[in-house]
Each structure stands twice: as structure tokens, then as C-alpha cells.
Amino acid sequence: MTDSTLEPTGSDPSLHAPEASPSVGGAGSVVMRAVGHVQSPRTEPIDDDWDGITATIHLDPSQFTEDSLEGLDAFSHIEVVYVFDRVEEQAITTAARHPRGNRDWPMVGVFAQRAKGRPNRIGVSICNLIRVEGLQLTVSALDAIDGSPVLDIKPYMQEFAPRGEIRQPDWSRELMAGYWTCPEPLKDR
């Protein structure tokens, strides 16, 4: 499952924008075109333990040359904007709910959590850039599964880090405890 998600999957012809250059359409709609896709050993959506994953981002050779990546290797980290394209429309919840269904945590709205079942299904993640070769970027700990369409790649600059004191609720720290490095009980499964 690599290129398959970049093939047509919609059935409504109105969704098939011919050239799909970025455009603001009707009723606040925006048409975007994937700039590439993720190739990852992780093929199923699993919530935790992303640290061990090394993935590759393949830029679309019909749109880009190596020129578009010139100078990127001077950065240690990149920010990847991608689509949770395996999320079905009916799995998109906007109403408040317990994150991961855990009743020990409060009910929060979709914009107060980072769950993948969200409007527009956009994922944004900062990962380590290991290597740039041609139109391929090798990255570690990118939390996107195999085949995910990539919408943008930005270099990470420290100046874009949040400024001032950071405050976040306890539930979010508990949820994130195993996100990168898996806690032992899950590793034993």
C-alpha cells in the first residue's frame, strides 16, 4: 500500500478537480493536491510507540525536482502536514467525547484534542530528518501510516516554538505517555 491512496477513490465527479492546483472553491471549500506520500512499515493506525518507526516521504516526481528540497538537509527536523485518509467520514466527531474513549479523562471537543477523526483529517507532526536523497526524505518517528498523502513539508525553526509558559491538562500528559516510547505493558502484548 504505497501509491494506492493517491489513486482516485471518490465517486462524486465534482470532487475530481482536473488539475487540482490549490484553489478556494465554493462554500469555503479548498482543493488541495498531495505533494507526495508516506511509505512506512506501520500499515495500521496504532496510537502509540512511534519512536521505533523509520519512514520515507516520496515527493511526486510529476510535480517536483530535487530543486524543491535544496537546502533542507541543513535542518535537523521537519514539520509534515498530511492527511489521515483512512479515517471514514462517519468516524469524524465534532461533539465532546472522552479521548481514546477513556472515561478517566474528561469529555473534550474535537478541537481540544488531536484525535485523527477530525474535520479535514489533517495531521501535523514534527519529526527528525535523517536523510534527503533525490525526491525521498528518510525520517524517524513520523506518526503517519503507510500511504498517507502528504500536503506540505516545512523546515522546523526554533523561532516557531510556542513562547511563554505552556499550560496543558493532566489528561493530555497521561495520553501522551506512551506515544513515542511505548510503556512496558503495551510492549509485552
Add this chain to the structure above:
Amino acid sequence: MTDSTLEPTGSDPSLHAPEASPSVGGAGSVVMRAVGHVQSPRTEPIDDDWDGITATIHLDPSQFTEDSLEGLDAFSHIEVVYVFDRVEEQAITTAARHPRGNRDWPMVGVFAQRAKGRPNRIGVSICNLIRVEGLQLTVSALDAIDGSPVLDIKPYMQEFAPRGEIRQPDWSRELMAGYWTCPEPLKDR
């Protein structure tokens, strides 16, 4: 100029997806629907001095209720995904160029800089959340101009900060020097 950018601006009917729920269309195209828009005192794209700007994000009441923002006020910072919708297609460069046209800096590809003239025109920014009232979020130092369509809002969690040593080229630090707080010479203009 507030709601105007959410009105139809395209002329190609194929871009006017009827309901524009998130869908992967043909040839790797993805149709998104703005979840809201930015209201900002800054109406022109200016590169620097964003710290003094207080803006409001208005969620679309036809899609959301206050429930979608439940619990967000427990976070000090949010990540906003928006569209540089005032960028014309011909201003989108993928080839390497000097950031901001400054010849003292190296030629870098579009994915090695964060310029707004980029494929899919997506901006991602972390800003301070000051207040949530109904469907309005008041934020400070959001680097999106008035009317920008918003695609997603995510709570900022420290665990999503880059891990390991951060490396970035000197030109990026020089470019960012006046991004938040303006250097005196520009302030005097």
C-alpha cells in the same frame, strides 16, 4: 474583509464540491472545507512584527457548536492550520530561490523554507490562546491575515515539540529575527 474569502471565488464548477466534506478525490486531490476564518487587524501580508497582533478565529456556526471547543481553555497554546488564500497561483514557486529575495542568503527549495507561496498554501502556526467565548477564539501573535480560511485547530501539547538536538542554518535565524518583535529600523518606517 472577513467572511468574503469564504464565498465562492473559483470559476471552475468542478472545484465547487457541493458539501465539501473531507474526501480524497482524483489524481491525489483532497477537498477540504474551512472550519472557520481569521479576523485580524492585519489585512495585508506583512512579513514581520506579529507579536502585537491580537486576532479572533470564528468557527463556522453551520458546522460547529460550543461543544467542539469544550476543554480547549485548559491549554495555553493552540496550533492553527490555515490557508494563505491571497497567494495567487503564479506566486507559487517550487524551484530554489533566495528567501525573501535576499541574496545574502542561499538559494533554497520551497520545502526548505516557510514562505507562503508554496504548494497547497498551508500555514501552520502555534499561538497563544487568550480566551474562548462561544465559537470565537481570541489569540495573540497568529501570523495569518484577516479573512484567512482556517482548516484545523489543535491543542498544543509539549510532547509534540521536536526531540533531540535542533539544527537549522544561520539564514533562517536571521530571517526570523524580526518575525515576532520588530527590529527598530522597521518600526520606525
